[in-house]
Amino acid sequence: MISIFQEMLSYPFLVRAFIVGVLVSLCASLLGVSLVLKRYSMIGDGLSHVSFGALSVAMALGVAPLKLSLPVVTIVAVILLRIGKGRMKSDAAIAVISSGSLGIGVIVTSLTTGMTVDVCGYMFGSLLAMSKEDVVLSIALSIIVIVIFIICYNRLFAVTFDESFAKASGVKVAVYNMLLAILTAVTIVLGMRMMGAMLISSLIIFPALTSMRLFGSFKAVIVSSAVISLICFFIGIICSFQYSTPTGASIVGVNLIVLFLAVIVEKIRKGRLA
């Protein structure tokens, strides 16, 4: 295992993938707990499809992918939150936006470059995707996401647990919901190249779901979510390297196994209590 690891670190592109992967996994797992509890999981999924659309358009135009998808996805995140309150049911709105942008992405790609191996990489993740510039931007943005999360931790808890009470306490609930959506958008764009558009939302949802089965305190759930996310990332990326499977899919596979184990642990514990 260690020798594989050493071999992997001798490739600069893998080192880049490692750094970005660790940071994105951290961001995604931290935000994921709030998103899952607030029933916002689908927003993450919708946004990843939007970022695929944005990426395809960026490629066709010859623009740097991150620079275009970052603002586009952030704006859509804000719009999705707004729609959620309006007449259109939010799950339907997300479905419209997500399949719509996926459709646009595929049309644009097939008209320009055609469905190539690259496109497969966008969809299911690739280790080769990160350029040096991407890495610097990713590191900066993920650190910002993590710092904001820590500073606002208690308020995010209050807004997640009970919006009505938080509102009556003078917490600007709408602002924090917006903050959550924007941080999620940033995380998704950063993680998309590696995880793939189809799979990035799993990075947000799985560790949170797993941890909620295991722990009864919010802090423990957050910490465990971060730890589980990192462990699954490492195992997944090593498998991906060893067996040449797509990175995103491998990480999702590991996460799925861990979730399954957590469900079993929960069942056993409940059985003992009852």
Add this chain to the structure above:
Amino acid sequence: MLLTCDKVTFGYENKAVISDISLQVDEGEYLCIVGENGAGKSTLLKGILGLIKPMSGNIVFGDQVKNASIGYLPQQTDAQKEFPATVMEVVLSGCLKQKGFISFYNKKDKETALANMRKLGVDHLKKASFRNLSGGQQQRVLIARALCATDKLLVLDEPVTGLDPTGTTELYEVLRNLNEVYGTAIIMVSHDVRGSLPEVKRVLHISFDRVFYGTAKEYRESAFGKQFLGGAQE
């Protein structure tokens, strides 16, 4: 005086939901707001909490209660029932009010939280997970959280809904204790008119076409109260 409403009208998008409500809440008050569904009880509550602005009339708060310091118990949401958080974490979140953008809790917050848990008899549960508590225990934890915001005025939205009879009785006991021993004023919206009537001092009954405001005894003897209580009995 903690709170005075002078002929206030609340509504949404220029459509009045309730109009010309006048009431006064003093220290030690225990007011129950009853009425048909859709008559505007929740709207009035939102107005008192400052979440919506009155369309006309005035709400004046006493010096002890500035607008931002009402202890509030909202109706529980489904998400909360499976929420992974300890009792301590939940109660502490009531202390957020005084914090700035960087919101970490200090020792004093933790002491306040513990003191309020003791008042409600849930301090032994502080490390327990909120989702594993009974409905009655959950409500008491949420009241402890509300008390962290203030111990002067509590606003409760349907506190006994969904509780079993034992839980309901216990919750009323807890509230009576808060009101009588600690002098906390309570405003409560309730469907459980018959259960809450013996507990409360004053009743505000909002109906679509008329309003009753008076002591619990007056309410029981009024034609209005008799009709509503009788109607509820069927």
